[in-house]
Amino acid sequence: MANAQLQSVLDHIDKDFDNSLERLFSLLRIKSISADPAYAGDCKAAAEHLAKDIASLGVATEVRPTAGHPAVVGKAKADDKAGGRPHVIFYGHYDVQPVDPLELWHRPPFEPAVADHADGRKIIVARGAEDDKGQVMTFVEACRAWKKVTGSLPIDITFLIEGEEEVGSKNFVPFVEANKDEFKADYVLVCDTGMWDPETPAITTALRGLLYEEVKITAASRDLHSGVFGGTAMNPIRVLTRILGGLFDDDNRITIPGFYDGVKDTPPEILEQWKKLTFTPESFLKPVGLSIPAGEKGRLMVEQASTRPTCDVNGIWGGYIGEGSKTVIPSHASAKVSFRLVQGQDPQTIRKAFRDYVTARIPGDCKVAFGDHSAAPAVALDWNMKPLAAARQALTEEWGKETVLMGSGASIPIVADFKRALGLDSLLVGFGLDDDNIHSPNEKYDLRSFQKGIRSWARILAALAEVK
Amino acid sequence: MANAQLQSVLDHIDKDFDNSLERLFSLLRIKSISADPAYAGDCKAAAEHLAKDIASLGVATEVRPTAGHPAVVGKAKADDKAGGRPHVIFYGHYDVQPVDPLELWHRPPFEPAVADHADGRKIIVARGAEDDKGQVMTFVEACRAWKKVTGSLPIDITFLIEGEEEVGSKNFVPFVEANKDEFKADYVLVCDTGMWDPETPAITTALRGLLYEEVKITAASRDLHSGVFGGTAMNPIRVLTRILGGLFDDDNRITIPGFYDGVKDTPPEILEQWKKLTFTPESFLKPVGLSIPAGEKGRLMVEQASTRPTCDVNGIWGGYIGEGSKTVIPSHASAKVSFRLVQGQDPQTIRKAFRDYVTARIPGDCKVAFGDHSAAPAVALDWNMKPLAAARQALTEEWGKETVLMGSGASIPIVADFKRALGLDSLLVGFGLDDDNIHSPNEKYDLRSFQKGIRSWARILAALAEVK
The missing domain is CATH 3.40.630.10 (Zn peptidases)
Known part of the structure; x- marks a missing residue:
């Protein structure tokens, strides 16, 4: 040529x-x-x-x-x-x-x-x-x-x-x-x-791979008035926030049992190379109004961004979300939850671990249903x-x-x-x-x-x- | 007459x-x-x-x-x-x-x-x-x-x-x-x-009285792609669910410091009278598809329903809530949270305690804004x-x-x-x-x-x- x-x-x-x-x-x-x-x-x-x-x-x-x-x-x-x-x-x-x-x-x-x-x-x-x-x-x-x-x-x-x-x-x-x-x-x-x-x-x-799940928790068979049922009827938003709010520990590690099984540490020579890069909260997070890396403590931000697995709730909804107020205990609440996966993590194994984690935390009279959007390694x-x-x-x-x-x-x-x-x-x-x-x-x-x-x-x- | x-x-x-x-x-x-x-x-x-x-x-x-x-x-x-x-x-x-x-x-x-x-x-x-x-x-x-x-x-x-x-x-x-x-x-x-x-x-x-609050947590200045920012950018839904998910302890008591200050126990003679009433999970919860009273352990269900204070998230929303999936880390997430109050609880005191509780749990680079819908004793x-x-x-x-x-x-x-x-x-x-x-x-x-x-x-x- x-x-x-x-x-x-x-x-x-x-x-x-x-x-x-x-x-x-x-x-x-x-x-x-x-x-x-x-x-x-x-x-x-x-x-x-x-x-x-x-x-x-x-x-x-x-x-x-x-x-x-x-x-x-x-x-x-x-x-x-x-x-x-x-x-x-x-x-x-x-x-x-x-x-x-x-x-x-x-x-x-x-x-x-x-x-x-x-x-x-x-x-x-x-x-x-x-x-x-x-x-x-x-x-x-x-x-x-x-x-x-x-x-x-x-x-x-x-x-x-x-x-x-x-x-x-x-x-x-x-x-x-x-x-x-x-x-x-x-x-x-x-x-x-x-x-x-x-x-x-x-x-x-x-x-990174992507596992993308949908979770719907159902409590009562219909929306309830919080004055009549408040204090006695389980609120599915309470169940959902408790589950999702527990997905991270104080070191920002994901708490699902087995989640990190098979995930390898970044090789020391790569880490050394990355330490020289100008990938900093100042350069990467400040333009979007943030300053504190939200990933696992003790990891470089470049690791958090590329070679470590993550979890994000991409959407959550339940109850009354319009103008003003409504004293409702909703019948159900939902979330879209996704995981960025790295080498060594099998999407189906992580899906099962996530679903088991959620299911184990559903009260006896509530129900959970899952939907799947993606599971790529x-x-x-x-x-x-x-x-x-x-x-x-x-x-x-x-x-x-x-x-x-x-x-x-x-x-x-x-x-x-x-x-x-x-x-x-x-x-x-x-x-x-x-x-x-x-x-x-x-x-x-x-x-x-x-x-x-x-x-x-x-x-x-x-x-x-x-x-x- | x-x-x-x-x-x-x-x-x-x-x-x-x-x-x-x-x-x-x-x-x-x-x-x-x-x-x-x-x-x-x-x-x-x-x-x-x-x-x-x-x-x-x-x-x-x-x-x-x-x-x-x-x-x-x-x-x-x-x-x-x-x-x-x-x-x-x-x-x-x-x-x-x-x-x-x-x-x-x-x-x-x-x-x-x-x-x-x-x-x-x-x-x-x-x-x-x-x-x-x-x-x-x-x-x-x-x-x-x-x-x-x-x-x-x-x-x-x-x-x-x-x-x-x-x-x-x-x-x-x-x-x-x-x-x-x-x-x-x-x-x-x-x-x-x-x-x-x-x-x-x-x-x-x-x-019961009613304190009804709205909470909006803002993280990044715009919605982010979870592939690019997942693992480094704080997700406001994570902050919100962690806060709301922590509002109850394992005995279903509300964890906000001072929440129960001034709340009196039901007098023993009233309790005795209530124990004779046919107000049971079977009669009250079963018609709406539930079976387990969700209020404080050790309290009669009639107390949970009438003389004990409660907390309910009446609405929650953030991120993508439409059909299908979107790999977004939203800029903000919101909830409507209400409390049924009993004698001895001052709505303004409880409001301050709730807002302090939330504010203390907001990461350094996130913001919280409150709205109020009701505060009645x-x-x-x-x-x-x-x-x-x-x-x-x-x-x-x-x-x-x-x-x-x-x-x-x-x-x-x-x-x-x-x-x-x-x-x-x-x-x-x-x-x-x-x-x-x-x-x-x-x-x-x-x-x-x-x-x-x-x-x-x-x-x-x-x-x-x-x-x-």
């Missing part, structure tokens, strides 16, 4: 960037919230839009049904005269998180715009601007530039974009399994992760994987700073599924930043992340073509 | 009962939910409707503005040739509780109807059927019968019906204080309590009050069973306010039953409670006229 050719591609990317942005905006305007059944039509519309956009590269692309929101599948062959070029799957998702609380958004979440960040950075603001529409489009636009400039892609690519990542990929994974012969490839490229900091590119080589990738070195070099060239190999606290369960179902490793490259507000109001993606993200992928595609 | 005259009044009540029911239904159709500002117009409509209804008795009645929902004031003089008849205030409220969860209602809450209870009783089903529209109308209809049959009321009556009882009477109490010269009387009649059981009338002579009435004996005898004659004098676990804060602001004792007579589902879906009032309630008040009015 001639350097001159790559340079032409990069130049084209910069020249065509306004159009790239407009194509991203078209996708961002579609309200593809996968969690809420009311938006099923929008999810379908987003799949169709994206399929059309990928097809416009000259790639045979289809919207493929699943038992849930559809997937987008596109297949492109490189013009590979010499032979031996790799075949990769590119994975991303077009679905987005819900937007509530809507009143905290500074502008409507599905009306994307370029805005000025407080510190002068230009940012793209919209739900999905980063996660994952903006990231997906960095790759699509890099491919578009290659096709435009050279008439071909540097490697064989199967585009595989799903619509249920934010709700646990429940129907996408069976779809992949059912079509595994179709998805033979050398490895997977995933664009759903972040940079180390705004100047430093990163490849993510470890991911942690993933550690092979740091010696050849394409990784090539991609790392390409990223370093684009950003002018050494690419960091990092562990991520987040979970991308599909990475474990690709390994299990297709036998494929994943290379995780992304351009998100810690302040992107993903899953929150005012989600954004730096304009620079988008533009240099496209350029980064253009370089990575060239580099991967050289890895036999 | 001739017995023959009373008998004519009672006969008229039975003859006119279908019309009484239709007048109650007209009031029940008005959605006077005081807690929700969206229903302010309905509250005004209910006040106007009721004022017109009372005026139709020939009583000078006005809708009177307050800083909140209006009050209804009507003044009627007895045709008192002999002199010395008492002047009473009749108190009730036209506002009702919210109706959520609406999906649990078997019919629309503001479309009243007579239905068949499972055990064959005829019941009036609607929000407010008992609390307090049905109860108010027992008194209004008794007065109507007296006027119709004799042309006069047996005693002087000031009707004083408020529209904010369900939200703590915040604007009604200042209204009463500001007009206290207008509300001079001998004592107050209140119809907002219950029977001992469906066969046994009761007069309530003690009421417990009330014990004078059992030797003369009208009480007269009313008790009248009730016993109507129901054919000895009237029980009882303590109630519920709170009617206005009773303490009447004592403080007007210097008046209250006589609490009502016809509610434990299974009336007040504050819950499918609120009902037994048709028999309504009819015999009207007859009871007709008798009580006659009896009170004889108490000089």
Whole structure:
């Protein structure tokens, strides 16, 4: 691959960037919230839009049904005269998180715009601007530039974009399994992760797993008046808060028996390396108004954030939550509870331990019911994987700073599924930043992340073509 | 007061009962939910409707503005040739509780109807059927019968019906204080309590107080992604559940320091009397699907229900509570927490103790804010009050069973306010039953409670006229 050719591609990317942005905006305007059944039509519309956009590269692309929101599948062959070029799957998702609380958004979440960040950075603001529409489009636009400039892609690519990542990929994974012969490839490229900091590119080589449970505790068969029944009838909020309030000890360790079984300490040499990093409460927590790391005492904050397991109640509700007051003892109370898991923890074992823990604390005349949203193990990738070195070099060239190999606290369960179902490793490259507000109001993606993200992928595609 | 005259009044009540029911239904159709500002117009409509209804008795009645929902004031003089008849205030409220969860209602809450209870009783089903529209109308209809049959009321009556009882009477109490010269009387009649059981009338002579607080805990300045911040950022639901989950010890005693200071044990002779009552988990808790009294260990259930203080979380919310899952660490979490207070507990002292308890448990980088909905002390009435004996005898004659004098676990804060602001004792007579589902879906009032309630008040009015 001639350097001159790559340079032409990069130049084209910069020249065509306004159009790239407009194509991203078209996708961002579609309200593809996968969690809420009311938006099923929008999810379908987003799949169709994206399929059309990928097809416009000259790639045979289809919207493929699943038992849930559809997937987008596109297949492109490189013009590979010499032979031996790799075949990769590119994975991303077009679905987005819900937007509530809507009143905290500074502008409507599905009306994307370029805005000025407080510190002068230009940012793209919209739900999905980063996660994952903006990231997906960095790759699509890099491919578009290659096709435009050279008439071909540097490697064989199967585009595989799903619509249920934010709700646990429940129907996408069976779809992949059912079509595994179709998805033979050398490895997977995933664009759903972040940079180390705004100047430093990163490849993510470890991911935490995710166990996500729902708990509903029922006491009386109907709501009761607290004047009549207060003092004699068990309140399910009392049961629920007592259980959830006991999940941590005074050292911030999770109290579920067996929770830490199999979890390994971070190797001393890695710890030494991490101690030199500028990952501090000042740099990481202060921007969101906090100052005290909430994880296990005696652990580095970087461990708390990436290599230690966690527990969070992501939602809780029960009784009267409207304006004013109501003297009610509710019939039931619920919570959504999730755990970020690390190497050595089996999601099913932790699920059983959690459910046993809760069940043991339910009074004799109350009931508990569980629901499950996700159960994905942690993933550690092979740091010696050849394409990784090539991609790392390409990223370093684009950003002018050494690419960091990092562990991520987040979970991308599909990475474990690709390994299990297709036998494929994943290379995780992304351009998100810690302040992107993903899953929150005012989600954004730096304009620079988008533009240099496209350029980064253009370089990575060239580099991967050289890895036999 | 001739017995023959009373008998004519009672006969008229039975003859006119279908019309009484239709007048109650007209009031029940008005959605006077005081807690929700969206229903302010309905509250005004209910006040106007009721004022017109009372005026139709020939009583000078006005809708009177307050800083909140209006009050209804009507003044009627007895045709008192002999002199010395008492002047009473009749108190009730036209506002009702919210109706959520609406999906649990078997019919629309503001479309009243007579239905068949499972055990064959005829019941009036609607929000407010008992609390307090049905109860108010027992008194209004008794007065109507007296006027119709004799042309006069047996005693002087000031009707004083408020529209904010369900939200703590915040604007009604200042209204009463500001007009206290207008509300001079001998004592107050209140119809907002219950029977001992469906066969046994009761007069309530003690009421628990109510302290109702709102707590909001804020951690980060925005919602966070649990993949990025899980393990390092404090979750406000964790803080809230830990605090609320610690409010009870293993003996079901409330752990707030000083909470029980000043609370007296029930006298042994009362305890002995209560041990003979058939107030058991089987009779009281089983109908609502429970079996284990949730109050302090070592106390009779009747004590737990009436003479011991309680704590209930009436509502809790935070994070994502919609369909599916969202991996969010919310910025804040809230709860509504109320306490039923007994003699010896000062609401302001308990409020301070609760707030101190919560504040001491807030991590250094989190914040807490409190809101207050109600702070009313417990009330014990004078059992030797003369009208009480007269009313008790009248009730016993109507129901054919000895009237029980009882303590109630519920709170009617206005009773303490009447004592403080007007210097008046209250006589609490009502016809509610434990299974009336007040504050819950499918609120009902037994048709028999309504009819015999009207007859009871007709008798009580006659009896009170004889108490000089």
